Amino acid sequence: MYERYPKNNKIKIDDQLLVILKPIRFLTKVYMPDGFFRVAFDIIAMTFIVFELLEIPVILSFQDINVDPSMDIFSDLITGFFLTDLLLNFNTAFYERGHVVTDRSEIGRHYLKSWFSVGRVFILDNIFYFIYL
Numbered sequence: 001m002y003e004r005y006p007k008n009n010k011i012k013i014d015d016q017l018l019v020i021l022k023p024i025r026f027l028t029k030v031y032m033p034d035g036f037f038r039v040a041f042d043i044i045a046m047t048f049i050v051f052e053l054l055e056i057p058v059i060l061s062f063q064d065i066n067v068d069p070s071m072d073i074f075s076d077l078i079t080g081f082f083l084t085d086l087l088l089n090f091n092t093a094f095y096e097r098g099h100v101v102t103d104r105s106e107i108g109r110h111y112l113k114s115w116f117s118v119g120r121v122f123i124l125d126n127i128f129y130f131i132y133l
Contacts, residue, residue, distance in 0.1 A: 030102045031092045038092055045085060048078045079123070086119045 031038045055075070089111050093102045101107065 029091065030104065030107070031088070032100065033093055033095065041085070041088065045081070048081060052078065082119065083123050086116075086123055089115065089119070 055071075090108055091104075092111075093100050093107060094110055095101070096110075101110070
C-alpha cells in the first residue's frame with residue numbers, strides 16, 4: 001500500500017520551506033548578468049523606459065485632458081515591474097576584473113554602492129505618490 005508520509009511520520013522542515021518559498025524562488029537564486037532571464041528582463045525594462053519617456057511629457061503638457069484608466073493601470077504595472085527590478089538586482093551577479101562575483105553579500109554591497117540610490121529615488125517617489133493621492 002502507498003504511504004503518504006514516511007514511516008516515522010516526520011516531515012523535513014526543508015521540504016516545507018521549499019513548498020513555501022517556491023512562489024518566490026525567482027528572488028532566491030543568483031542570476032548571471034548575461035543569462036537569458038536577466039537579458040530579457042532588461043529588454044523589457046528598456047521598453048518601459050522608452051514608454052515612460054514618451055508618456056510623461058504628454059501627461060505634463062496636457063493636464064486638463066482625462067486620461068484613460070487603462071493607462072493608469074499600465075503605469076502602475078510599470079512601477080511594480082521596476083520595484084521587482086530593484087529586488088532582482090540584489091540577486092544578480094556582476095563582473096569584477098573579468099570574474100563573476102556570485103557572493104550575495106558582495107552583490108548587495110556592490111548594488112548599494114552603484115545603482116540602488118537611483119532606483120530607490122524613482123520607486124519611492126512613485127510609492128509615496130500612490131499613498132498620498
